[in-house]
Amino acid sequence: MATQLRLRSALALVTGAGSGIGRAVCARLAREGATVAACDLDGAAAHQTVQLLGGLGSGEGTPCGNHTAFHADVSEARAARSLLQQVQACFCRPPSVVVSCAGITRDEFLLQMSEDDWDRVIAVNLKGIFLVTQAAAQALVSSGSHGSIINISSIVAKVGNMGQTNYAASKAGVIGLTQTAARELGRHGIRCNSVLPGFIATPMTQKMPQKVKDKVTSMIPMGHMGRPEDVAEVVAFLASEDSGYITGASVEVTGGLFM
Numbered sequence: 001m002a003t004q005l006r007l008r009s010a011l012a013l014v015t016g017a018g019s020g021i022g023r024a025v026c027a028r029l030a031r032e033g034a035t036v037a038a039c040d041l042d043g044a045a046a047h048q049t050v051q052l053l054g055g056l057g058s059g060e061g062t063p064c065g066n067h068t069a070f071h072a073d074v075s076e077a078r079a080a081r082s083l084l085q086q087v088q089a090c091f092c093r094p095p096s097v098v099v100s101c102a103g104i105t106r107d108e109f110l111l112q113m114s115e116d117d118w119d120r121v122i123a124v125n126l127k128g129i130f131l132v133t134q135a136a137a138q139a140l141v142s143s144g145s146h147g148s149i150i151n152i153s154s155i156v157a158k159v160g161n162m163g164q165t166n167y168a169a170s171k172a173g174v175i176g177l178t179q180t181a182a183r184e185l186g187r188h189g190i191r192c193n194s195v196l197p198g199f200i201a202t203p204m205t206q207k208m209p210q211k212v213k214d215k216v217t218s219m220i221p222m223g224h225m226g227r228p229e230d231v232a233e234v235v236a237f238l239a240s241e242d243s244g245y246i247t248g249a250s251v252e253v254t255g256g257l258f259m
């Protein structure tokens, strides 16, 4: 499909930009003309993403206006607030597109799950999205700018998944957070939507036991795992004005898994 330049005036902040879905989102938004601020806990990985986009990367002396890498732990309040401050200082405006992809798993059955595994997954996957969404919304509202916030949940938010009480809870929380933000921010011209990927081929799913991977794949009506690019296509739509009357939605990208 021919790439449209639907985002040529957009500044897009993407967290979790150093791998998998986040990296694919950066590439897709850049292809539509967006300038990308690529953030990751792994700063080197974010830098690699920017280099893949043809940007000059980050670091001292990097001329702003190009795609730029940022390092931040989104689960830390000070880091999340500092991230938005750095992005605005670099580009002289708030990001009009914000895509929260940063996420982790710490899978374990409920009977054995540690409090630390619970706390860390909630901190990154749910609190991290709260912190980034809040900081971005504050910047947009105070500048009177419209925007599109896209938060990556998961299909397991809808159906649960063995070994993932922490992860499923975090992803279900992302939907509730995003719907509420959509209700509060609509009057400011800021749309907030969730994307629920299914079984996508990234390092995150590579860690699963092969037996489970084989079984899940057999359950997918389209018969195969999804690609990060499949998710990025939907994110680009939600980032653009083509979805201008969509907010508070949860969009499944699953090949039909758990429809």
Ligand SMILES: CCCCCCCCCCCCCC(=O)CC(=O)SCCNC(=O)CCNC(=O)[C@H](O)C(C)(C)COP(=O)(O)OP(=O)(O)OC[C@H]1O[C@@H](n2cnc3c(N)ncnc32)[C@H](O)[C@@H]1OP(=O)(O)O
Binding pocket: 105, 107, 108, 109, 153, 154, 155, 156, 161, 162, 163, 164, 167, 197, 198, 199, 200, 204, 205, 208, 209, 211, 212, 215, 216
């Ligand atoms: C087998 C049927 C599968 C159907 C439903 C699965 C849906 C999964 C959709 C995933 C879509 C993407 C979700 C997402 O957002 C991205 C991710 O979160 S990727 C990570 C997803 N994680 C999992 O699915 C958990 C996988 N399981 C594990 O990592 C380990 O099992 C675990 C650490 C939880 C425990 O390890 P261990 O104690 O070593 O036990 P075993 O691995 O030997 O498992 C014991 C037993 O339980 C079965 N089993 C494990 N996980 C699942 C599961 N998710 N759904 C169903 N059954 C599961 C496993 O096959 C063993 O069965 P036996 O018959 O005893 O061999």
Ligand SMILES: NC(=O)C1=CN([C@@H]2O[C@H](COP(=O)(O)OP(=O)(O)OC[C@H]3O[C@@H](n4cnc5c(N)ncnc54)[C@H](O)[C@@H]3O)[C@@H](O)[C@H]2O)C=CC1
Binding pocket: 015, 016, 017, 018, 019, 020, 021, 022, 039, 040, 041, 042, 045, 072, 073, 074, 075, 100, 101, 102, 103, 104, 124, 128, 152, 153, 154, 155, 196, 197, 198, 199, 200, 201, 202, 203, 204, 205
């Ligand atoms: N792969 C899949 O099948 C699915 C993934 N998802 C979600 O999509 C998002 C992206 O996942 P993948 O690309 O598959 O995983 P991935 O593991 O390839 O990428 C996740 C990225 O997030 C970064 N990250 C982790 N903790 C962070 C933190 N505290 N601060 C900033 N960055 C952090 C990692 O460094 C990594 O680059 C995650 O939120 C995940 O839960 C949802 C459904 C399915």
